Amino acid sequence: MAIFLAVDVGGSSIKLGLVSENFELLVEDSFRTQDNQENSDQIVENLTKHSLDLLSKHDYRKEDLKAIGIGVPGTAINRTGIYEFAGNLPFRRYPLRKKLTEIFNCPIYLGNDANFAGLAESRLGAGQGAENSVTLTLGTGMGAGVVINDRVYLGFNEAASEFGHTVMEIDGIPCTCGRNGCFESYVSATALIRQTKEAIAENPDSILAITANAEGKVSGRTSFNAWRNDCPVGTKVVKTYAKYLAIGIANVINSYMPDVVIIGGGISNEGQCLVDLCEDEAIKQSFLHGEVAIPKIVIATLGNKAGTLGAALFADDCLKDGLIY
Amino acid sequence: MAIFLAVDVGGSSIKLGLVSENFELLVEDSFRTQDNQENSDQIVENLTKHSLDLLSKHDYRKEDLKAIGIGVPGTAINRTGIYEFAGNLPFRRYPLRKKLTEIFNCPIYLGNDANFAGLAESRLGAGQGAENSVTLTLGTGMGAGVVINDRVYLGFNEAASEFGHTVMEIDGIPCTCGRNGCFESYVSATALIRQTKEAIAENPDSILAITANAEGKVSGRTSFNAWRNDCPVGTKVVKTYAKYLAIGIANVINSYMPDVVIIGGGISNEGQCLVDLCEDEAIKQSFLHGEVAIPKIVIATLGNKAGTLGAALFADDCLKDGLIY
Numbered sequence: 001m002a003i004f005l006a007v008d009v010g011g012s013s014i015k016l017g018l019v020s021e022n023f024e025l026l027v028e029d030s031f032r033t034q035d036n037q038e039n040s041d042q043i044v045e046n047l048t049k050h051s052l053d054l055l056s057k058h059d060y061r062k063e064d065l066k067a068i069g070i071g072v073p074g075t076a077i078n079r080t081g082i083y084e085f086a087g088n089l090p091f092r093r094y095p096l097r098k099k100l101t102e103i104f105n106c107p108i109y110l111g112n113d114a115n116f117a118g119l120a121e122s123r124l125g126a127g128q129g130a131e132n133s134v135t136l137t138l139g140t141g142m143g144a145g146v147v148i149n150d151r152v153y154l155g156f157n158e159a160a161s162e163f164g165h166t167v168m169e170i171d172g173i174p175c176t177c178g179r180n181g182c183f184e185s186y187v188s189a190t191a192l193i194r195q196t197k198e199a200i201a202e203n204p205d206s207i208l209a210i211t212a213n214a215e216g217k218v219s220g221r222t223s224f225n226a227w228r229n230d231c232p233v234g235t236k237v238v239k240t241y242a243k244y245l246a247i248g249i250a251n252v253i254n255s256y257m258p259d260v261v262i263i264g265g266g267i268s269n270e271g272q273c274l275v276d277l278c279e280d281e282a283i284k285q286s287f288l289h290g291e292v293a294i295p296k297i298v299i300a301t302l303g304n305k306a307g308t309l310g311a312a313l314f315a316d317d318c319l320k321d322g323l324i325y
Numbered sequence: 326m327a328i329f330l331a332v333d334v335g336g337s338s339i340k341l342g343l344v345s346e347n348f349e350l351l352v353e354d355s356f357r358t359q360d361n362q363e364n365s366d367q368i369v370e371n372l373t374k375h376s377l378d379l380l381s382k383h384d385y386r387k388e389d390l391k392a393i394g395i396g397v398p399g400t401a402i403n404r405t406g407i408y409e410f411a412g413n414l415p416f417r418r419y420p421l422r423k424k425l426t427e428i429f430n431c432p433i434y435l436g437n438d439a440n441f442a443g444l445a446e447s448r449l450g451a452g453q454g455a456e457n458s459v460t461l462t463l464g465t466g467m468g469a470g471v472v473i474n475d476r477v478y479l480g481f482n483e484a485a486s487e488f489g490h491t492v493m494e495i496d497g498i499p500c501t502c503g504r505n506g507c508f509e510s511y512v513s514a515t516a517l518i519r520q521t522k523e524a525i526a527e528n529p530d531s532i533l534a535i536t537a538n539a540e541g542k543v544s545g546r547t548s549f550n551a552w553r554n555d556c557p558v559g560t561k562v563v564k565t566y567a568k569y570l571a572i573g574i575a576n577v578i579n580s581y582m583p584d585v586v587i588i589g590g591g592i593s594n595e596g597q598c599l600v601d602l603c604e605d606e607a608i609k610q611s612f613l614h615g616e617v618a619i620p621k622i623v624i625a626t627l628g629n630k631a632g633t634l635g636a637a638l639f640a641d642d643c644l645k646d647g648l649i650y
Binding site for chain 2: 077082084085092132149153154155156157160163165166167169170178179181244247251254256257258284287288290291292294
């Protein structure tokens with residue numbers, strides 16, 4: 001039976017999945033991306049070894065692979081097979097397809113992890129049935145995956161949909177990308193932790209500070225937990241965060257008018273309350289008039305399987321499009 | 326010979342064109358949208374009358390019309406034929422197609438004027454050959470037209486591509502759309518005039534103030550003229566304006582990665598210097614790494630013919646797609 005090998009490369013771990021032709025995640029595995037500051041070749045060697053192990057452990061051979069899909073953080077170009085750039089990993093203009101082709105002789109497709117997660121949510125997850133969707137992944141950074149006409153939108157150079165790096169505050173908070181005031185700098189988990197720490201420093205006796213102390217560290221959950229305990233300081237952090245998120249979502253809506261905006265990533269574990277906190281303001285700020293249908297705002301449902309499922313879906317799209325690399 | 330009637334409704338004038346099947350603008354006409362605060366029905370009656378006059382003046386009959394394309398400011402829904410909303414005109418949920426069908430019995434297609442101008446620039450103007458383009462129209466407001474895979478991108482509700490109404494300054498300058506800090510509020514001609522007036526008020530003895538006085542009023546050209554005369558105050562206005570434009574263009578690039586960003590509208594009459602003023606900063610702020618191709622930034626070339634040509638192109642696309650309304 002033909003299967004897809006689906007790979008989701010992350011800053012801390014690499015997830016592997018064997019995915020059926022019906023896009024069932026049959027089995028999965030994961031391993032740490034870098035245990036000892038491995039270089040790019042070593043990471044890919046580990047990736048190859050774990051993939052072959054996973055196949056043989058489940059009685060598959062390399063010949064059973066219909067295709068491999070690999071989602072990576074940063075910029076990877078499917079057309080060329082080059083992994084151009086990753087913020088937190090050592091890949092720079094790395095010939096990823098060529099390296100893997102030395103081991104596997106099936107088609108190999110690559111692209112951005114957030115794009116793939118967006119494709120999976122759009123087809124199999126929270127956006128089922130959507131022609132156009134935007135998935136925002138609120139994690140260490142903020143990824144965005146745009147699906148237009150049921151396909152990943154890549155732009156002319158395959159580097160599109162970096163909505164996290166659109167400025168929403170001129171001369172605002174410095175972003176990892178070099179700009180100031182990016183959407184990501186206000187709504188990533190990293191940003192929320194910063195906002196929470198600032199509030200604790202200003203209000204050391206607040207329930208928020210006590211919550212952080214009890215939890216042992218400040219996380220993306222801390223201010224939400226304090227808010228649920230009626231802490232005024234935690235409430236202010238959460239409401240301000242929700243205001244930023246609403247402004248950014250309204251920007252997404254005004255740009256793309258997708259059927260659905262899907263919120264994923266670690267912060268989306270807060271669930272429906274996250275939508276409730278920002279939905280009214282996001283819709284109010286959107287350029288919607290008269291009877292024009294209003295996009296839905298929903299929480300992602302595929303969790304950390306979105307990346308691998310999306311990699312398999314993308315590989316299948318490429319095969320259907322006759323892209324053989 | 327079959328021709329298109331192409332209509333470009335503007336806040337101050339309505340342009341009409343008869344366009345060949347090869348998208349040559351054969352003849353054109355225009356008239357004031359509202360001479361005496363006409364209501365929506367009266368505007369459409371004038372539009373009908375001028376259209377019939379134009380046809381007969383050039384020996385065409387209604388039966389020669391292959392289709393009518395109408396671009397309007399605000400939100401018009403092709404699927405329903407309803408002109409939902411226009412900021413500065415009296416159209417509210419107006420059944421535009423139904424009204425015109427009483428006179429014309431060819432297919433009638435409608436949509437947003439900036440989208441149509443973008444389509445025309447993308448196919449026939451500054452973006453020729455582009456698969457994906459974004460056209461920014463710097464006029465009284467700021468329109469945006471997005472072309473993806475050589476088609477106007479409309480979003481699920483046909484209200485997409487309002488990039489002028491994405492916030493780039495939280496709690497910034499109030500925008501006509503109800504939000505604060507929209508891209509439009511910093512880069513429209515209206516915004517540039519406001520910025521120029523503020524600089525004049527603060528520097529009443531500047532070359533900028535003298536320039537405005539000599540010109541009789543402050544226009545979108547005033548600060549550029551003062552800048553060309555080495556006025557430090559005018560230079561500061563122009564550089565600040567260019568900074569805003571660069572930030573917004575980088576936002577466009579990071580979102581869509583179009584082959585080309587096309588700058589149109591009144592301000593684009595400044596020509597290549599406008600690109601030169603913002604291009605380096607826009608590219609520097611874009612999320613481009615390694616060998617990823619860089620989008621081009623260019624000045625629109627079709628001038629005020631973009632709207633009518635785009636309306637005809639859109640009507641033809643609809644016919645080709647088998648959309649018969």
